[in-house]
Amino acid sequence: xSRKPYLREVPKTTWFLRQPRYMRYMAREVTCIFIFAYTFLxxxxxxxxxxxxxxxxxxxxxxxxxxxxxxxLAVLVVTAYHSLSWFVVTPQAMPIQRGEEFVxxxxxxxxxxxxxxxxxxxxxxxxx
Amino acid sequence: xxxxxxxxxxxxxxxxxxxAPRFQTxxxxxxxxxxxxxxxxxxxxxxxxxxSYRWSCHMAVCGSCGMMINGEPKLGCKAFxxxxxxxxxxxxxxxxxxxRDLVTVVEDFIAKLASVKPYxxxxxxxxxxAGEFKQxxxxxxxxxxxxxxxxxxxxYAACPQYGLVxxxxxPAALALAHRYNQDSRDGGRDQRQEVVASxxxxxxxSFVGACSEVCPKHVDPAGALQQxxxxxxxxxxxEHLMPWVKK
Amino acid sequence: MAKSNxxxxxxxxxxxxxxxxxxxxxxVLITLFAAFGAGMDMFTYEAIHAFAAWWLGKLIILGVILxxxxxxxxxxxxxxxxxxxxxxxxxxYVVYGLAALGTLMTIVYLLRI
Numbered sequence: 001x002s003r004k005p006y007l008r009e010v011p012k013t014t015w016f017l018r019q020p021r022y023m024r025y026m027a028r029e030v031t032c033i034f035i036f037a038y039t040f041l042x043x044x045x046x047x048x049x050x051x052x053x054x055x056x057x058x059x060x061x062x063x064x065x066x067x068x069x070x071x072x073l074a075v076l077v078v079t080a081y082h083s084l085s086w087f088v089v090t091p092q093a094m095p096i097q098r099g100e101e102f103v104x105x106x107x108x109x110x111x112x113x114x115x116x117x118x119x120x121x122x123x124x125x126x127x128x
Numbered sequence: 129x130x131x132x133x134x135x136x137x138x139x140x141x142x143x144x145x146x147x148a149p150r151f152q153t154x155x156x157x158x159x160x161x162x163x164x165x166x167x168x169x170x171x172x173x174x175x176x177x178x179x180s181y182r183w184s185c186h187m188a189v190c191g192s193c194g195m196m197i198n199g200e201p202k203l204g205c206k207a208f209x210x211x212x213x214x215x216x217x218x219x220x221x222x223x224x225x226x227x228r229d230l231v232t233v234v235e236d237f238i239a240k241l242a243s244v245k246p247y248x249x250x251x252x253x254x255x256x257x258a259g260e261f262k263q264x265x266x267x268x269x270x271x272x273x274x275x276x277x278x279x280x281x282x283x284y285a286a287c288p289q290y291g292l293v294x295x296x297x298x299p300a301a302l303a304l305a306h307r308y309n310q311d312s313r314d315g316g317r318d319q320r321q322e323v324v325a326s327x328x329x330x331x332x333x334s335f336v337g338a339c340s341e342v343c344p345k346h347v348d349p350a351g352a353l354q355q356x357x358x359x360x361x362x363x364x365x366x367e368h369l370m371p372w373v374k375k
Numbered sequence: 376m377a378k379s380n381x382x383x384x385x386x387x388x389x390x391x392x393x394x395x396x397x398x399x400x401x402x403v404l405i406t407l408f409a410a411f412g413a414g415m416d417m418f419t420y421e422a423i424h425a426f427a428a429w430w431l432g433k434l435i436i437l438g439v440i441l442x443x444x445x446x447x448x449x450x451x452x453x454x455x456x457x458x459x460x461x462x463x464x465x466x467x468y469v470v471y472g473l474a475a476l477g478t479l480m481t482i483v484y485l486l487r488i
Contacts, residue, residue, distance in 0.1 A: 002144060003143060003227065004143035005143070005226060005233045006148065006149060007225045007226075010222075010288075012292065015288055016288065021336075021338055022338070025336045025338075026454075029334075029457060032446070032447040032450035032454060035399065036451060039444050039447065042402070042440060045406075047480065047484050049424060049427055049484070049488060060409055063409050063410045064409070064410055064411070065410075069407070069410045072406050072410050075403050076404065079395065079399045079400045080400050082392075082399075083396040083397070083399075086392055086393070089337065091351075092337075092351035093355065093357075093358065094358065097269065100266050100269050102269075112396075120401035121401075123398065124401050124405065127401075127402075127405040325379060326379055327379045331379045331385070334457070357382075357385060361385055361389070365382075
């Protein structure tokens with residue numbers, strides 16, 4: 001009896017189109033592109049801040065355009081998805097054991113949502 | 129008891145005669161209480177005795193009957209007919225070479241299980257006279273979840289990284305390493321790190337989480353792998369920033 | 376199989392992911408506000424410059440930007456692989472190089488403030 005195992009190939013670039021859970025994973029992963037871009041925007045803001053009030057005003061003016069609005073809107077949606085997907089897996093990565101019981105996952109996740117709201121409020125109040 | 133006619137579309141492959149797999153459809157009168165495994169057994173007993181597949185306990189504890197059912201890794205004995213429409217597609221578990229029909233080649237998986245040293249390695253050799261290990265219920269709970277793995281390989285079929293990078297040690301094997309690392313009786317974590325903390329070990333994982341979603345025993349291998357990453361990262365910083373600290 | 380050097384990048388990825396999860400959406404709301412041209416008197420140069428000139432302000436800015444950079448860089452490295460780009464070493468140099476560039480720029484700008 002001869003063996004001739006057959007290996008089904010996995011397409012390297014389109015494998016994630018095959019299942020909704022893979023699509024959700026890729027959506028989560030590509031948030032990094034937006035975060036990368038936004039961070040460089042912040043670095044530009046920092047640079048203009050270092051160059052003086054006129055440069056800073058120029059930077060603010062450059063933000064005030066349809067592209068500025070669209071970019072920030074897109075980043076807002078994307079980073080919110082990053083935050084949600086990050087918090088929801090925290091109980092898996094860092095389980096908290098108290099005696100024989102584990103702290104229920106949704107308590108950990110909700111605590112993160114609460115902290116997220118508080119931190120966001122602090123930043124918004126400071127920033128504006 | 130109600131009956132439904134199901135079209136079972138099964139991927140066939142005979143290594144002695146076929147150059148590639150092909151689908152074959154069987155018309156199976158199924159009782160609504162049946163599982164897909166029952167439908168396969170009906171085919172083998174009444175329609176086509178050449179159909180090959182693994183199964184044993186028929187109650188989701190042996191891990192033998194893993195297969196792709198409508199593209200989803202499932203145990204054949206746990207996939208209820210009433211969950212599906214009138215046509216069901218059955219294929220061998222993804223990411224494994226096909227031996228014959230629904231039987232896959234599992235040698236790679238077995239080798240990877242063995243490579244993580246899945247046995248207790250005590251911190252010190254103790255004579256029998258020292259007595260038994262003592263373990264509190266809390267110490268048991270620290271690793272008990274990871275003992276529930278039935279080696280069904282559904283997680284390997286779900287894991288896209290294993291599909292793309294076959295060298296990846298994989299969810300079940302790494303969760304098994306974690307089971308021993310977390311066991312208070314064990315002192316072998318350093319010995320396992322060579323495999324566990326390699327590029328093909330836990331670092332190939334990108335936390336897709338599909339493994340935990342498909343696990344029929346709720347082992348949560350994805351969680352185990354993230355916990356290994358955290359521990360390995362802390363180790364790395366300790367080693368490099370405080371090399372004088374003995375482990 | 377040798378032990379990987381991934382831990383250093385993954386550690387930054389995890390820390391950065393946590394920081395960006397908590398902090399970035401609120402920051403984006405602020406820049407979105409600015410993009411709408413709303414209340415330009417809110418973004419006074421003096422106030423923001425004062426924060427960046429404060430030693431703790433510098434540390435916070437440095438921390439947030441650095442961790443965001445290295446989080447995004449490591450995830451981008453993995454994502455490139457997921458999209459089928461197999462030249463991992465090249466990708467690593469590119470993404471970590473970008474992060475290093477951003478890090479350098481941040482340090483230079485903060486020193487000038």
